[in-house]
Amino acid sequence: MAPTSKPTSEKQREPSCGSPGEGFCFSSPLGYINVTACADGLHSIGLEGNISDENFSPNENVDVQLMGKDELKNEPKVIRDCLQWFQLYFKNPKLVSDITRPDICCFKESNLGFRPRVWKTLADTVGPGEVITYGALAARLDNPGAVRAVGSAMRYNPNGIIVPCHRVVRSNGMGLYHGGQRQVVKLWLLKHEGIDKFS
Incomplete structure (x- = not known):
């Protein structure tokens, strides 16, 4: 399944900060993860697509990467933090206890x-x-x-x-x-x- 050109979370809500945020997409062992965030923090995170008990097909060999971006230095800090968090989580979940959780607006x-x-x-x-x-x-x-x-x-x-x-x-x-x-x-x-x- 290819990522959408404008990722949207399946559980998007009106953000408490008032900013519409920007959409990003990560690859992951679970499939594509859509993230919406503003400079202040995360608004939403959700798996892309109509994943269900019938069609869930994880692939533990997939690396976590920010899709469509060659460099991360121009991305919001919260997205860089979120990317690091997911990379560590899918490598070994206990590793995320050693880093700061990405900011969450609400x-x-x-x-x-x-x-x-x-x-x-x-x-x-x-x-x-x-x-x-x-x-x-x-x-x-x-x-x-x-x-x-x-x-x-x-x-x-x-x-x-x-x-x-x-x-x-x-x-x-x-x-x-x-x-x-x-x-x-x-x-x-x-x-x-x-x-x-x-x-």
């Missing part, structure tokens, strides 16, 4: 809404090779009754993988990913991070 608001608080708490506290239940994440937000709302936040997470909604699981199983349409992607990500108990 995390910079002075008064975070519920969903951005969920996403930030998840990204800040659940690292590669770890999982957390919806209930435990709600409790971590000092809102133990918000299990359904946490699940909704995961469904609408605009910055997949870097904000690791794949690490949020049910107390009795793996839980859904992308509305239940990409269970094999979630399983691949967890296994890539060394979590085999859902196989």
